[in-house]
Amino acid sequence: MGAEGHADGTVGKALDVLDMVARHGRPLRFSDLLVQSDYPKATLYRLLQTLTHQGMLTLDPDQGTYALGVRLVRLAHAAWAQSSLAPIARPYLDELAEKTGETIHLAQMDLGQVLYVDKRNAARPVEMFAQAGKVGPAYCTGVGKAMLAWLHPDQLDQALARQSFHRHTDQTLDTPEKLMAELQAIRARGHAFDREEHEKGIICCAVPILTRSGRVLGALSVTSTTARTTLAALEEQAGLTKDIAARIAAEAESWRFPEQN
């Protein structure tokens, strides 16, 4: 088990435990955690104590179960507020959503996975926390491929190593080779498509958000269904989407020199 990475040091282990609690949606007992982790009893116990004492976990004394603590929520608030893109991008997402009438995703890269940090739903209003924070695969989503395509070679290697290449649909690019070829095409074209590679019937057109120096900040996608539109139609929005992406990038970059003299 323990598909987790090389846990460096004590804090690595502690965070590993945190993830373990986070993964299962529900409060867990000590023994539940014990069987999953390959840490010995006493070690795990101490880690849990520390995390609890630090407010990262909460121990429900009635049930004897551990859940993620409130300190995380507080940190998250700060994380979201300062995680470069999300707060800056807000008005631009609104604009893009309004102009296209489609679902918009704003994503960033998280250790080879795609992390959705904001979203505009075609139908209903926002509902932030409930949807942001989700993760998805990189190799078979529009935003994922858009980011991979412009990633620094080193980081790309790392990211590729973390892809499962599970065949979600019969369109899924299920080998590194196929994906590399696709990334090449994406770079040439300037934007990425999702041709129902992740979910049957879901298509999208995605563009990267890049700094002037070419670093990948995130990606932006316009998503729809085959029932409602076609890839070709979505591609017509690519220009607008790129424009918005550029404006987000510009603002993100200019936004870096607050007080220091």
Added chain:
Amino acid sequence: MGAEGHADGTVGKALDVLDMVARHGRPLRFSDLLVQSDYPKATLYRLLQTLTHQGMLTLDPDQGTYALGVRLVRLAHAAWAQSSLAPIARPYLDELAEKTGETIHLAQMDLGQVLYVDKRNAARPVEMFAQAGKVGPAYCTGVGKAMLAWLHPDQLDQALARQSFHRHTDQTLDTPEKLMAELQAIRARGHAFDREEHEKGIICCAVPILTRSGRVLGALSVTSTTARTTLAALEEQAGLTKDIAARIAAEAESWRFPEQN
């Protein structure tokens, strides 16, 4: 400088650093952090490396600044989703907001401070992430006092030790003694008032959310302004608010036995 608690062990220090980054809204440089923390250079450096490597922080290579990492956002998503009350309480908050027409706060206790986990604004629609996650003082807010009043003596002591008793307005209860007397009254009455103790012109009526065993899960408040209404008028909503609080508590408690046989 180091107003932080007793940092137990290495993870304590690491989390301390995380908080430090979180506190300042903006990306920080190594040297910025160095002057604030009283950790020696090398130690801080290693902590930052570990946290960065773990995805809890991000090092912007262009600027050499640290910001909170995406892993945190992911964890937070889980935290919010499972932090007992917030997701359960949603529909109830909607109901309360609709029936009262006032601003509603849902809060939990976080190391002696009040953490707002959800909110309904009287005027505009939701806007979750931007508002939840905020913290405030316990001794001079309605939700804070409501929770303190029913806290277990041990925890109450801890919480009291963390209050600043800063005099925000001339109504603020600025000593532990005054506060203790007030808590007594609150227990007797069953709900807490905020008599412009935190902010001039802002009043509220708050009730605790308690388990059957009497443990404090959180608090719920109906907030308004002196311009719009009076405490007496707000108190008329206390019955309804208590009712809603009870229903939230009931659902939170029944929600605890997922799979285990």
Added chain:
DNA sequence: CCGTTTGGTTCCATTATGTGAAACTTTGTC
């Protein structure tokens, strides 16, 4: 009732880990 199991907590000798002063390497400045 008393033996047994299960779930949780504490001990403590061992050693791995983290520590931090100082030295070193960049990178930027005049």
Added chain:
DNA sequence: GACAAAGTTTCACATAATGGAACCAAACGG
């Protein structure tokens, strides 16, 4: 080309994490 500021690495040392085993408490079962 010397100087400084910012960031990174080293290494002898001590603290802090480790985990096997013992312990405790409550639930079970006969």
